[in-house]
Amino acid sequence: MPNYRATRRLALTLTILLAASAALACRSDRPEPAPTPTATATATPVGFPAQDLRSIDWKSAAVLDELRKHFNGGEVEPKRVAYADLTGDGQEDALVIVESGGTLGDLGAAVYSLSAGRASVLAWIDRGGQIELRLPNVGPNSALIIVKQGLFAAGDANCCPSRIKETSLRWDGSAFAIFGEQTIPRQ
Numbered sequence: 001m002p003n004y005r006a007t008r009r010l011a012l013t014l015t016i017l018l019a020a021s022a023a024l025a026c027r028s029d030r031p032e033p034a035p036t037p038t039a040t041a042t043a044t045p046v047g048f049p050a051q052d053l054r055s056i057d058w059k060s061a062a063v064l065d066e067l068r069k070h071f072n073g074g075e076v077e078p079k080r081v082a083y084a085d086l087t088g089d090g091q092e093d094a095l096v097i098v099e100s101g102g103t104l105g106d107l108g109a110a111v112y113s114l115s116a117g118r119a120s121v122l123a124w125i126d127r128g129g130q131i132e133l134r135l136p137n138v139g140p141n142s143a144l145i146i147v148k149q150g151l152f153a154a155g156d157a158n159c160c161p162s163r164i165k166e167t168s169l170r171w172d173g174s175a176f177a178i179f180g181e182q183t184i185p186r187q
Contacts, residue, residue, distance in 0.1 A: 047120025053094040053112060054083060056119055067098050070124060071107040074098035082133040086111055086143045087171045093122065095145060097131045103158075106131045109145070111176070123176050127167065134168075145169040145176060151183065162186055 048062040056063065058078045068074055076096060086093040094112040099105070109125040125131065129149035136142060146168055150161030163183050170179035 047112075047118040049117060050114060050119040051117070053092060053114055053119060056094070056112075058096060063096070066121065067096070067110060070110070071098050073100070074107045075101045084133060084135060084143045086133075086145070086176075087113070087122070094119075095125075095131075095133050100128075105129055111145075123171075125169065125176060143170070144179060150186075160186065 050056050058076045058081050064076065067076065075098070077099060080097045080099075082095040082097075083092050084095070085091060086095065091113065095109055096112060097109045098107045100107050105128060107128050109131050110121045111123045111125070112119050113122040125145060125147070127147040127149070129147050132146050132148075134144045134146050136144060146166060149165045149167070151163040151165050153162045156162050162185065164186055165181065165183050167181050168179040169176040171177075
């Protein structure tokens with residue numbers, strides 16, 4: 001009776017030896033050629049060129065395309081763009097409010113900053129309602145972005161919520177975070 005265990009060991013050993021000799025036969029004694037240098041990819045600059053934020057045409061395609069893509073539509077009224085140091089870095093930022101163009105109110109806003117001659121979105125304010133900028137104090141990082149949202153009670157008409165939720169947002173070093181909230185009766 002044949003020894004199957006010994007036969008299997010012999011077959012495994014022969015397979016390993018065959019694979020090792022094939023690997024050695026494919027090896028070349030020549031050094032590998034040096035890689036040919038290729039062009040390196042350069043990062044596409046973020047934002048769009050601008051000398052200062054106040055000179056930007058906020059209705060230009062460069063601005064509107066980015067805003068509409070983020071908010072799925074909307075329009076910008078340049079008179080509502082507010083300028084202030086929103087981050088406490090001593091540089092003026094722009095709060096660009098995106099309106100629905102209808103009864104929905106504001107869809108949200110974008111805070112633009114300027115760096116190396118390019119304006120870009122520093123932060124998105126993804127809250128709808130009515131958005132405004134308040135400068136309650138003089139000093140760094142005192143600017144507040146206020147978002148007012150209607151709170152409807154049973155029986156309120158679509159135009160007229162009985163209460164308003166007011167959320168204050170302030171820069172915390174990396175984002176606009178909730179600084180305070182209050183609910184007030186509609187006046």
